[in-house]
Amino acid sequence: MGFLDKLRGGEKAQPLEPGLFSYTSPASHPNHYRLHLRVEPGGEGLLVINASTVLHLNQTATEMAWHFIRLTPPEQVAEQVAKRYSTDKKHAAEDYAEFAKTIQTLIETPDLDPVTYLDIDRATPYEDLSAPYRLDIALTYRLPEGAPTDAAPSKRVERELTTEEWKQVIDKAYAAGIPHITFTGGEPTLREDLAELLQHAEDRGLVTGLVTDGHKLTDTRYLKTLLDAGLDHAMIVLQPSGTQTWDSLASFAYWREVLNDDIFIAAHLTLTKDNAAQANALIDKLSGSGIRALSLSEADTSLSEALHAARDHANALNLPLVWDLPVPYSALNPVALELAEFAEQTPAQAKPAHKAWLYVEPDGDVLPGQGTNKVLGNFVRDAWDAIWKPS
Numbered sequence: 001m002g003f004l005d006k007l008r009g010g011e012k013a014q015p016l017e018p019g020l021f022s023y024t025s026p027a028s029h030p031n032h033y034r035l036h037l038r039v040e041p042g043g044e045g046l047l048v049i050n051a052s053t054v055l056h057l058n059q060t061a062t063e064m065a066w067h068f069i070r071l072t073p074p075e076q077v078a079e080q081v082a083k084r085y086s087t088d089k090k091h092a093a094e095d096y097a098e099f100a101k102t103i104q105t106l107i108e109t110p111d112l113d114p115v116t117y118l119d120i121d122r123a124t125p126y127e128d129l130s131a132p133y134r135l136d137i138a139l140t141y142r143l144p145e146g147a148p149t150d151a152a153p154s155k156r157v158e159r160e161l162t163t164e165e166w167k168q169v170i171d172k173a174y175a176a177g178i179p180h181i182t183f184t185g186g187e188p189t190l191r192e193d194l195a196e197l198l199q200h201a202e203d204r205g206l207v208t209g210l211v212t213d214g215h216k217l218t219d220t221r222y223l224k225t226l227l228d229a230g231l232d233h234a235m236i237v238l239q240p241s242g243t244q245t246w247d248s249l250a251s252f253a254y255w256r257e258v259l260n261d262d263i264f265i266a267a268h269l270t271l272t273k274d275n276a277a278q279a280n281a282l283i284d285k286l287s288g289s290g291i292r293a294l295s296l297s298e299a300d301t302s303l304s305e306a307l308h309a310a311r312d313h314a315n316a317l318n319l320p321l322v323w324d325l326p327v328p329y330s331a332l333n334p335v336a337l338e339l340a341e342f343a344e345q346t347p348a349q350a351k352p353a354h355k356a357w358l359y360v361e362p363d364g365d366v367l368p369g370q371g372t373n374k375v376l377g378n379f380v381r382d383a384w385d386a387i388w389k390p391s
């Protein structure tokens with residue numbers, strides 16, 4: 001039986017009203033954190049902790065998470081839960097205390113696997129979702145001067161959405177219950193409205209991320225503008241031979257120390273025939289730069305052995321590896337190879353791990369994932385139900 005699979009002695013109550021609820025702890029909290037709870041129509045829920053740990057909760061646990069986010073006093077939680085589930089107040093109080101302790105442990109131990117250690121029943125992840133966990137938004141396919149012309153796809157896209165149109169996308173994502181938006185490209189920092197869009201998402205209580213080459217982030221004033229607008233995490237796409245990559249990482253480290261900011265910084269390294277021999281040295285340098293995670297890919301399959309060796313070296317340095325964040329489209333970042341097996345599928349047909357996010361092109365077209373060609377609809381023109389079809 002999963003964690004809180006059935007409240008002791010109780011019967012199933014009328015589900016909570018569906019919706020997306022969020023909580024951000026005060027900056028002074030010793031473990032500054034953000035919680036996002038999505039209540040599904042059937043009463044089950046999805047709790048996202050710091051945009052990294054995702055828990056699939058049954059109806060009872062969802063209700064307790066709702067109280068946890070609203071800071072309801074424990075005695076009131078026990079009283080309300082006992083009444084709704086026809087159980088005694090003592091058992092309801094014990095169950096809520098157990099739940100609250102579990103969530104607090106996850107908040108304080110971000111790298112913990114909640115399935116193997118805490119016996120939280122994550123049900124069947126990715127099945128019967130009313131919306132994905134994350135929306136990857138390519139604000140633009142424009143690139144900095146001097147970048148390779150094949151570093152972003154532009155053949156399909158005729159225009160970029162305006163600031164107000166992107167705000168509509170964010171609002172629609174919020175209304176659908178999508179708790180997490182990542183801005184990518186092309187190079188998203190080329191959009192002058194990036195900070196404004198980050199602030200709009202922040203005002204809705206959404207988790208926000210950025211995938212960038214990092215060049216503009218060497219300007220600490222510009223970086224502070226993004227942080228002030230609510231940026232939660234960033235991935236720097238490394239250009240190992242350039243100084244700006246390392247300067248941007250230094251800028252993040254500076255502001256994190258000065259502002260005690262909880263920004264999560266990851267780096268993406270694509271192994272090529274030119275840099276594969278230096279991969280371990282690059283990872284050593286990254287490990288000392290203040291990043292908290294590393295994403296790796298290979299330019300072609302002949303580098304698979306080098307990729308495995310780089311993974312092992314990162315693990316030896318206790319540098320966590322992430323695989324589910326987008327990287328800019330490029331011949332050197334062949335995301336299409338990773339997504340080929342579900343490139344023509346709808347979200348309902350896709351394999352489970354690929355139903356967790358959607359990708360939006362600069363003109364608003366929605367794809368199952370970055371690098372695919374299947375258009376599910378347009379986020380501005382089409383209703384959400386027409387995009388996220390159940391079958």
